[in-house]
Amino acid sequence: MRFRRTKHDRVLVVGIFQSPKTGRAVLKNLHRTQFRRAAAIHASARGRPRVEENGISAIGGSAATAAFGLALGAFIFWQRGMLADYRLGGLALFFVAFALAGALTGWILVRLLQEHVAAASLARCASTILPGETVVLAEVRATETSRLLAIMRDVEAEAPVTFAFHSPPHFRFKSSARPLGHELPSGQRLAENAARLAHEIPVSREAKARGPSFLRRLREIERALEWANASLTMSAEVHHAFTLSAEWLLDNAYLIREQVTDLRESLPQKQYGKLPLIASGPEAGLPRVYHVASEIVAESGGALEPEFIGKFLVAFQATAPLDIGELWALPLMLRLQLLECLRALAIQVEQQQSQSEEADFWANRLITAGRHSSPRLLKMMEALVERYPEPTPHFASELVAHLYDEEGVLPLVSGWLERSLRSPLLEVMQQEHRRQAVQQTALTNAINSCRRLAQIQWRELFQSTSWAESELAADPAGVLCPPGF
Template sequence: MKRGGAARRSWGGVRKQLFRLDVSRPALVGEPALRSELLSADQMEHYGVVLANRHRASERTLANALLARLADNEAMLAQASERLTQAVGAGHRITPAAEWLLDNDYLIEEQIRTAQRDLPKGYSRELPRLLDGPSAKLPRVYDIALETITHGDARVDGESLRRFVAAYQTVTPLKLGELWAIPIMLRLGLIENLRRVAVRVMEAWNDRNLAGLWADRMTMIAESDPKSVVLAVADMARSNPPMTSSFVAELTRRLQGQGPALALALTWIEQTLSESGLGIERLVQLEAQQQAADQVTIGNSIGSLRMLTSMDWRTFVESMSHVEQALRRDPSGVYAAMDFVTRDHYRHVVESLARRSTRSECEVARAAIDLAGGSAHSAARDTADDTAQRAVRSHVGYYLVDQGLAALERRVDARDTAVTALKRLAQRAPLTLYLGSIVVLLALLAQPLLQAVLRHGWQGWQGLVWALIAVPVILISSQLAISLVNWLVSIVVLPHMLPRLDFSKGLPPQVRTLVVIPAMLTRAQDVDALADALEVRFLANRDAHLHFALLTDFADAPSEVLESDAALLLQARQRIDALNASHPDDQADRFFLLHRPRRWNAADKLWMGYERKRGKLAELNGLLRGAGPARFLLIVGRTEVLSEVKYVITLDTDTQLPRASSSAPWRIRSIALWLTPPRSASSRATPFSSRASASACPARRARSMRNCSAATPASTPTRAPCPTSIRICSAKARSSARAFTTSMPSSRPPTAAFPKTASSATIWWRAASRARA
């Protein structure tokens, strides 16, 4: 008995080494993993219809419980990771499911941060919520995500998800916000599932650890005093241990076959389990099955989280959206050819109008299509109206982002909010609103001075004092008021985007583009540098319908020809020929050299390139319009393809052409759209009057085209621009001469198309068919 007492004292020391997970909160206990009957893709498609008929949703706004649950899941998963790390450090054996959790801890943390970023506080409040069921008061789309996870054992498959959501929408179409929320809700559901399995893994580890401690105590007593084992079994019976599969399986593994003395403990467990109709073998089997199921669930959850990151959700949302399907019936046929950003902008307008009216998003989209279709039919009946205007009105975008928006708002009975009313006021009277805001702020800032004047009077010498004080106060207050208004306008008034075509797969033949670099040939090193830079631009922007050219002059000289001219020209020709040989194209040459001779300038009394850079662009314009090569001294490259060039991108020698920007620069994608064609400065007709923002080109060490946006008519490189707020409030999208220059008909001099202060990054457009006509 003395040795038994020592064994009991050693048991007390071992007991203190037990790592227990705090699962005292009821929400963390008894939550099974998201597992149910596994369904195939066909079965999920059928189940989508069943689920849609079962759901009853409301638009009522409720508090966001998902973010709080996500924070709770984050804390629990972090605690589980810490406990498992301690267990591994202490030499304890952990299950394969626990190893999955530890090995992918970094991924789980990253996915939690992504979920927190993608789910702002007010986002889920706009989603329809369920009125009943297990997910009552939670977003409807969250329950759809949980059902997807539950019936796939946390394995999310893209094709099965598409069929499931499509079948659901045959009964109840989902809102655009719900479709975009699907990846967010799937991520939240998978994190929830990981948390539930983690709690189950930790509870099982605690039970196995407890079984191991009892097994150690009994083994210790059996070795020293076998007769005292019965006392240890009695102690275990009095402690009421959990008869879980984890506890029983671990205790059986540790005691079975260790001797007759320890068989007493297994006999007691068998008798205790018999009261519930179970046996040791059955619980051991259940534990093995549970461990395998936990491992599969965690593995599927981790794999699905990776899939969510790699899946193209833009394509998914557009393929599932009923609004997108309605807008693609655009009578003009333009909508389907636009890029994703433009289409998404149109859909956001539909979403906003639906929130301001009693109509659904699909009904708003169909109303816009009906208006556009009415304009198309009207154009067919009434040929007296302007054909271009009628064609523009047949585009659904005219009623979503342009002048037809008011008609669409009346059609769907959209309510005016304070924000929309203020926007309309700013559009109708921008200058009045701008100056009025400055006057109101000035009055508020100068109010103390006015009160002092009224209190002390304006007579005699006091009036002179107040006048001397008022002048600087009013000047300072006016400057402060103007700065505040400009700052507020820059924050409140968002820039309007121009619609753009989708050139993500490359430039189509009808928008063949030429990238030209105006330069001067002065030294051999400069020629090599120009050729190398031209090749770099090509390598970063490979396209079958994109060509590159050096548009060069000789340096100014006192005579028409210098001795060094021939060598420089020969070197330039050889470099361009070498580039065409290195990067051959069966259809046309990729690289060109267009070199002009010197001409006498009577004003400067020098031989120089005519009109310098402006003259280069004007004479290139004439060459592209079929005027012939007479104005150029040397042309390298097969020029037949130049007759098909529609756009020219002009870059300075130090201006970069960003990678793949030629296939998707917004200037070309916007100007190629017939809704927003470029026009001459004398033209006032604006077929599609989308607004465009204006911003200056920031100074960079390495200049890039992506940093430059179209200058407004009031802003030039040689003239100070007007205040930013005035430009934002009042400037409509007129294609300025600095950003888009239209080639004039052949009866007009080519140089008339180019301002004397042409910008360094210019895209100009040639109406080839008109010019040839």
């Protein structure tokens, strides 16, 4: 089971052919199978690009409607018997006016009604095409990617080099989750952190609720997770190489979906119910237990265990006891925080996957340009620098990995990357590998904790950490709780 893909998800699919004839045949097949937003770019021997789109062109539409306008004007004049009332020069002016009106109408209608590949996509491919190549590109919904690729690859003459690029997200992403810790704190440091947090959080039942409701937060999380999953699924269909984190997200999509569905049914419909709210500070107006859950998840590095949660609660409640409503809301808040962390990690993984695919594309372009000539390689480098004025460490690592054996290209690219990143390339790659390892650990912990939370005996855990229970247990004489209470 995977997250559903929305109809707004768009993918740019690119196929590079060495034969114009093959590329033209593929373009016709795409239009024949109702892929309207498709085009081909042919490069001459000198590298000059020419765009070809099947269907009615704006000029053709203008010519057809101009002829129709001319015929319509002649019919109107003939029908009303007005031909004899005007001299030849006057009639010519009227007919020209009808023709121009028809041409303008046709041009507008074709531009409005006919689907075209976006100008930015055409410009992107035109700037990277090499002499003698034909690039076929199509913009489709994410759900149609597999079918389009099958058509594009179903040619006997040659096997094209294909790439697919997911459109940017149509939402803004801002995570409220704290970064997960890399190492578990010692028991003493955990107790100190919990006590400090309890002392620093001012609580008031009179505080005004602030921020989105739990259900709205969950919808935002679900939206981002759906986006990341759709993009990674498309990458899998194109057979792009995957990181371990991307594989984990796809393999556990069913579990994350179940968590979202179950949590949606359990969260309160009202904004925060009757939970005590934080009175002041950056978190003012948010439930205290929500902030406590955030700290527990962050301190544990996402690896939630009953013992860890229990130690944190004991230390926290020694300073500021939680009420019964907060205790029973804690499991839901922990799950919500885990999903918040998974959202942040999923967006990171999707962005890295997109950068890996971009690196794959540019490596192909640089290698092919280098085999053409040095001037072509330099021109392609200019296009790369313009596209990526500030390359990320992940993009740099992936690009260098693709160019490792290309002695004619690697020195040029390595020099540019080291100047841009202001660090030796080997150091950049080592840091990137360490960061990916930390990311994979955090992702594994968060997904495993989603499973583990469902197995915790919360009643027993709360009884063992309840401040009231501990006070009663320390009162053997029954002064605080006489018999029959």
